[in-house]
Amino acid sequence: MRMPSQKSTGTLSAGSVQAKSPQRARGHARVAVLLEAAGCEFAEKGYDGTTMTAIAARAGSSIGSLYQFFPTKEQIAGALLERYVNMLAETFRKLREAAPTLDISVLASRLTRTFLKFRTSHPAFAVLAETYGTALPGTSSIREDLHGGIASVLAAMAPHVAPAEIAVRAAVVQQLMKAAVAIHGDAAIAGRKAAVDELEGLMQHYLRDTISLAG
Amino acid sequence: MRMPSQKSTGTLSAGSVQAKSPQRARGHARVAVLLEAAGCEFAEKGYDGTTMTAIAARAGSSIGSLYQFFPTKEQIAGALLERYVNMLAETFRKLREAAPTLDISVLASRLTRTFLKFRTSHPAFAVLAETYGTALPGTSSIREDLHGGIASVLAAMAPHVAPAEIAVRAAVVQQLMKAAVAIHGDAAIAGRKAAVDELEGLMQHYLRDTISLAG
Amino acid sequence: MRMPSQKSTGTLSAGSVQAKSPQRARGHARVAVLLEAAGCEFAEKGYDGTTMTAIAARAGSSIGSLYQFFPTKEQIAGALLERYVNMLAETFRKLREAAPTLDISVLASRLTRTFLKFRTSHPAFAVLAETYGTALPGTSSIREDLHGGIASVLAAMAPHVAPAEIAVRAAVVQQLMKAAVAIHGDAAIAGRKAAVDELEGLMQHYLRDTISLAG
Amino acid sequence: MRMPSQKSTGTLSAGSVQAKSPQRARGHARVAVLLEAAGCEFAEKGYDGTTMTAIAARAGSSIGSLYQFFPTKEQIAGALLERYVNMLAETFRKLREAAPTLDISVLASRLTRTFLKFRTSHPAFAVLAETYGTALPGTSSIREDLHGGIASVLAAMAPHVAPAEIAVRAAVVQQLMKAAVAIHGDAAIAGRKAAVDELEGLMQHYLRDTISLAG
DNA sequence: GATGAATGAGCTTTCATTCAT
DNA sequence: GATGAATGAAAGCTCATTCAT
Numbered sequence: 040m041r042m043p044s045q046k047s048t049g050t051l052s053a054g055s056v057q058a059k060s061p062q063r064a065r066g067h068a069r070v071a072v073l074l075e076a077a078g079c080e081f082a083e084k085g086y087d088g089t090t091m092t093a094i095a096a097r098a099g100s101s102i103g104s105l106y107q108f109f110p111t112k113e114q115i116a117g118a119l120l121e122r123y124v125n126m127l128a129e130t131f132r133k134l135r136e137a138a139p140t141l142d143i144s145v146l147a148s149r150l151t152r153t154f155l156k157f158r159t160s161h162p163a164f165a166v167l168a169e170t171y172g173t174a175l176p177g178t179s180s181i182r183e184d185l186h187g188g189i190a191s192v193l194a195a196m197a198p199h200v201a202p203a204e205i206a207v208r209a210a211v212v213q214q215l216m217k218a219a220v221a222i223h224g225d226a227a228i229a230g231r232k233a234a235v236d237e238l239e240g241l242m243q244h245y246l247r248d249t250i251s252l253a254g
Numbered sequence: 255m256r257m258p259s260q261k262s263t264g265t266l267s268a269g270s271v272q273a274k275s276p277q278r279a280r281g282h283a284r285v286a287v288l289l290e291a292a293g294c295e296f297a298e299k300g301y302d303g304t305t306m307t308a309i310a311a312r313a314g315s316s317i318g319s320l321y322q323f324f325p326t327k328e329q330i331a332g333a334l335l336e337r338y339v340n341m342l343a344e345t346f347r348k349l350r351e352a353a354p355t356l357d358i359s360v361l362a363s364r365l366t367r368t369f370l371k372f373r374t375s376h377p378a379f380a381v382l383a384e385t386y387g388t389a390l391p392g393t394s395s396i397r398e399d400l401h402g403g404i405a406s407v408l409a410a411m412a413p414h415v416a417p418a419e420i421a422v423r424a425a426v427v428q429q430l431m432k433a434a435v436a437i438h439g440d441a442a443i444a445g446r447k448a449a450v451d452e453l454e455g456l457m458q459h460y461l462r463d464t465i466s467l468a469g
Numbered sequence: 470m471r472m473p474s475q476k477s478t479g480t481l482s483a484g485s486v487q488a489k490s491p492q493r494a495r496g497h498a499r500v501a502v503l504l505e506a507a508g509c510e511f512a513e514k515g516y517d518g519t520t521m522t523a524i525a526a527r528a529g530s531s532i533g534s535l536y537q538f539f540p541t542k543e544q545i546a547g548a549l550l551e552r553y554v555n556m557l558a559e560t561f562r563k564l565r566e567a568a569p570t571l572d573i574s575v576l577a578s579r580l581t582r583t584f585l586k587f588r589t590s591h592p593a594f595a596v597l598a599e600t601y602g603t604a605l606p607g608t609s610s611i612r613e614d615l616h617g618g619i620a621s622v623l624a625a626m627a628p629h630v631a632p633a634e635i636a637v638r639a640a641v642v643q644q645l646m647k648a649a650v651a652i653h654g655d656a657a658i659a660g661r662k663a664a665v666d667e668l669e670g671l672m673q674h675y676l677r678d679t680i681s682l683a684g
Numbered sequence: 685m686r687m688p689s690q691k692s693t694g695t696l697s698a699g700s701v702q703a704k705s706p707q708r709a710r711g712h713a714r715v716a717v718l719l720e721a722a723g724c725e726f727a728e729k730g731y732d733g734t735t736m737t738a739i740a741a742r743a744g745s746s747i748g749s750l751y752q753f754f755p756t757k758e759q760i761a762g763a764l765l766e767r768y769v770n771m772l773a774e775t776f777r778k779l780r781e782a783a784p785t786l787d788i789s790v791l792a793s794r795l796t797r798t799f800l801k802f803r804t805s806h807p808a809f810a811v812l813a814e815t816y817g818t819a820l821p822g823t824s825s826i827r828e829d830l831h832g833g834i835a836s837v838l839a840a841m842a843p844h845v846a847p848a849e850i851a852v853r854a855a856v857v858q859q860l861m862k863a864a865v866a867i868h869g870d871a872a873i874a875g876r877k878a879a880v881d882e883l884e885g886l887m888q889h890y891l892r893d894t895i896s897l898a899g
Numbered sequence: 900g901a902t903g904a905a906t907g908a909g910c911t912t913t914c915a916t917t918c919a920t
Numbered sequence: 921g922a923t924g925a926a927t928g929a930a931a932g933c934t935c936a937t938t939c940a941t
Contacts, residue, residue, distance in 0.1 A: 207448045237422060244459065
């Protein structure tokens with residue numbers, strides 16, 4: 040494992056992850072291709088197993104071009120993760136808006152499946168969240184972002200429940216979502232479809248229980 | 255990530271992982287110290303971040319000595335993992351024996367907490383399970399071992415339920431256990447203790463539901 | 470210019486420059502060869518122009534071997550410089566002991582020529598002293614070491630002169646010595662031999678002037 | 685140290701260093717800004733430590749713009765050096781004209797201090813002179829230019845002394861001037877002001893000695 | 900068996916220089 | 921002419937593994 044010379048804070052402060060943003064059309068296109076390639080590499084080889092050379096090669100770029108936009112391996116991971124986090128935030132925003140009108144069974148299904156779909160179509164997310172998920176204590180992390188998104192959905196679903204309680208419940212829901220992903224991704228399980236359904240049922244049960252809480 | 259020149263199979267064939275079982279007491283002691291050191295390093299630095307040199311140094315041995323017992327980095331991880339798996343198997347064996355006489359609430363608590371304790375006292379397990387958890391398709395993995403252990407406990411708890419159904423339920427229980435660990439380990443969550451309790455309640459609910467299944 | 474990741478203090482604290490000192494006969498031999506090769510490379514190409522690869526190649530070693538004993542380029546330079554500083558210190562020690570009995574003209578000659586000989590037979594010294602000579606403010610540097618050596622000789626020569634005055638005179642003598650080296654090394658000067666003699670005369674004049682100071 | 689792919693001669697052929705003399709005022713201004721920026725960078729980071737990108741950025745230009753005026757890094761150094769050499773030549777010219785009417789003590793002071801001032805206000809000069817000072821044998825160098833300037837002053841001061849002798853004396857004076865700079869720049873020396881005064885005294889002594897030579 | 904030295908492929912990163920718009 | 925993207929050789933450094941004593 041190689042570390043960049045300039046020690047980073049260990050945080051992925053969404054916003055200014057890229058050191059040098061492209062100023063020409065060609066640059067923007069190149070950045071997109073590079074991020075795409077990086078996503079594939081991270082998904083296939085893991086963070087440490089991915090080399091900058093491989094990313095550049097997969098993107099059809101030279102190594103120098105890669106470094107023009109992403110001066111460290113950490114930063115390309117950060118840019119990718121930022122993108123994913125934004126997508127997830129958007130997803131949760133929509134879910135939150137729809138939550139008040141949704142049947143609990145539908146909401147449970149959405150919570151279980153949406154994340155599952157996301158992870159399936161963006162396999163690098165798991166790798167990067169794992170690598171950068173455990174940020175330094177006191178730092179905002181992906182886990183917290185997710186937790187906040189889920190909490191907002193739960194709050195929309197059960198507006199009378201106290202925020203502190205919502206926070207606890209959101210943490211549990213978050214883990215149920217991860218559990219669904221894990222089961223889905225585990226090829227070894229014969230009845231994994233059935234298992235995901237079970238988890239959805241558990242989610243439904245838990246959501247109903249949450250709603251039934253006194254304000 | 256550094257790879258040995260002669261490509262390995264990538265599998266951790268549990269059983270005969272150690273290349274040379276030490277015949278003498280000296281050897282046994284050395285192996286124990288080395289594994290202990292490796293466990294600490296893996297837990298602190300991750301698999302890729304751990305170097306053979308660091309393991310040897312931490313164990314007070316020379317690099318040559320380390321290689322005498324564990325010819326590759328993979329094998330030292332394998333030996334450690336094997337050890338952990340055996341400990342877990344033993345835990346599940348005891349739980350299985352006790353299961354028929356245990357109250358569901360107690361069993362739910364045991365399932366939730368035992369794994370949690372184990373992961374806390376053996377932090378390297380998570381790292382190694384993560385690294386070698388997703389083995390090549392068709393290979394026996396830690397996940398399967400765990401799954402089997404849990405299934406045996408569930409079978410002892412609910413003998414009348416069909417094996418196929420037990421397998422599905424075991425997968426879900428396994429994820430609930432992981433969820434408990436994740437929540438416990440996440441320092442950012444304020445009410446993490448409450449969240450673990452919630453999960454335990456969910457576990458209990460799920461176990462009761464499992465027992466209530468028709469045979 | 471490439472910088473080591475672990476920022477150094479910028480100081481060459483003589484004593485613990487090498488990270489890993491050899492513990493076997495073969496190691497000692499290798500270290501000697503490596504230092505010799507490094508000296509040649511630094512002398513020929515300058516500090517920045519010298520590559521670790523080139524040093525290893527010149528020493529007939531692999532790059533890994535070089536890094537086993539000198540983990541950074543800075544450290545190999547430091548080890549070399551330390552060696553040179555020790556040699557110079559020894560030279561000045563001898564000169565200091567002889568100073569009381571020496572004729573001024575002889576001492577002037579010694580001061581002028583000895584340094585000149587040293588620089589000629591250790592051409593890397595100039596390069597390294599130049600590179601590391603300007604240490605951070607408040608840090609002991611080669612220049613200071615030299616200054617101290619010269620001051621001790623002057624003090625032995627003129628024991629009645631105040632230390633503060635000696636310090637000033639030593640600084641001037643030091644520059645006269647450097648001047649001799651510079652002239653000697655400058656091939657473009659036709660009468661460089663004559664010029665060195667002139668400088669020696671100047672040195673003699675200055676030493677006499679120093680002795681004639683009131684205590 | 686990075687070298688261009690097409691090997692250069694390594695020489696700084698003073699005179700036509702700039703590849704494209706700007707025809708317009710805009711260009712002249714741009715060149716001045718670029719040289720100014722380059723001077724700062726060289727002074728702060730050294731020759732190898734300075735990057736073309738950094739120069740362009742400091743000048744508020746793009747890298748492409750920089751290369752339009754200075755096709756290589758070497759050439760920008762050359763242009764800067766040429767400028768410095770011209771300034772020094774001018775200084776010496778004035779000094780030579782004034783020399784016949786000047787008191788020796790004043791001349792000694794001028795020689796000692798002028799160079800000192802120059803180096804202080806143009807810190808990049810030292811860096812570049814160091815880097816390109818040791819040119820290939822047979823090439824005109826900064827040292828020679830300086831030497832010539834000093835010799836002309838000495839010749840004006842002591843017209844009856846033979847040119848060969850003047851050359852030797854000029855070399856010594858040149859080193860005394862450098863010595864003054866070195867002492868002045870060395871912050872570690874407590875009594876550096878006193879030391880510079882000493883050197884000035886030595887210079888005076890030497891100039892008088894030069895004048896007293898038989899023709 | 901124990902030890903430390905040796906090896907070298909491969910990694911991240913830099914930067915002078917060239918190109919296309 | 922001005923700008924920023926593209927290029928790739930080369931540098932410092934790491935570390936799993938092998939060897940010799």
